[in-house]
Amino acid sequence: MLTSINITGLQTYGYHGLFEEERTLGQKFSFDISAMLREVRTHLGDDLDTSVRYDAVVDEAVQIAGSAKFKTLEALGETIAAALLRRFAVIDSVSVAVAKFSPPIVHSIEQVRVEVRLRRADLALDQADAARLSDTPRYFAIHDGEAVQGN
Secondary structure: OOOEEEEEEEEEEEOOOOOHHHHHHOEEEEEEEEEEEOOOOOOOOOOHHHOOOHHHHHHHHHHHHHHOEOOOHHHHHHHHHHHHHHHOOOEEEEEEEEEEOOOOOOOOOOOEEEEEEEEHHHHHHHHHHHHHOOOOOOEEEEEOOEEEEEO
16 A cells, blocks of 8 residues: 655745845745655554654654755755655655745745655665765755755
């Protein structure tokens, strides 16, 4: 049986954006998270070991969004996706959509939204690439509240 967990409309305040003003003043962000769980025979055992706590997924996303400043929504989404895969072994793949409601664009728009998808196998590839290309930044870490690239 294939199962997906979908969390939509998660809103939090953060300090992300290309411009320093966005990273200083902050703004509201919205997240949609869809996690595909590993295949199981049944959920009739009513056992949490075959699923994931929705509140824990939300808490992880909010913690990351609030603890660092990213220049791009893509980096923010990928960081959340990778963290969810690392924390929850039951998740096989995850999609994280990030939207900002007040992008610094002169035209009238409702929001800007990006979506990243990451599979558990992608984590292994990233680690192998990082070992092979040790001088190439491969991941984001949080240092003094700023998202920085590292090896």
